[in-house]
Amino acid sequence: MERKPKNIFVEGPITPIKIGNSIENHSKKTGIGGHSIFLGQVRADVKEEGTVKGIEYTCYEEMALEKAFEIREDVFAKYPLTCMHIYHSLGYIKAGEICLFVFTSSKHRKAAIDACEELVERIKKEVPIWGKEIIGEEKAVWKENK
Structure with a gap:
């Protein structure tokens, strides 16, 4: 059976309820010994133009989902994960x-931790998602992923 890209996008912020529910949903999977979670939070960086109030994220959705799927498949093939x-x-x-919320689970913690780290790094570098930093009422600056 051919696997299809899963929609990774959430309109608006990722809520603590979504994160908590995702964790709770894994409590019945008793073969899991370790989870690794990364939460990316928007920073109020101080720039030359002023303080960042937020970020407006956009993407070319079809291309971004394909790339995220490719990364997901690569990481599943590389690590013995139960869930991602x-x-x-x-x-x-x-x-x-x-x-950004990345959540990996495995029988042992090391695989979950290593997979989570690789996912975050590859998402930031390879998935075509753009962020425009909103500074004050009238200024915006395109963000560079680091």
């Missing part, structure tokens, strides 16, 4: 809100 979840925000996310 990736969620990325689209739209306006205020400073202090969560914009």
Whole structure:
């Protein structure tokens, strides 16, 4: 059976309820020994133009989903994972809100931790998602992923 790209996008911030529910949903999977979670939060960076109030995330969705699927398949092939979840925000996310949630699970912690780290790095570098930093009422600056 051919696997299809899963929608990783969430409109608006990723809520603590979504994160908590995702964790709770794994409590019945008793073969899991370790989870690794990464939460990306919008920073209120101070720039030359002013303080970042939030980030407006956009993407070319079809291409982004294909790339995320490719990364997901690569990481599943490389590590003995039980579960993997990736969620990325689209739209306006205020400073202090969560914009990226990566959650990996495995029988042993090392695989979950290593897979989670690789996913985050590859998502930031390879998935065509753009963030425009909103500074004050009238200024915006395109963000560079690091």
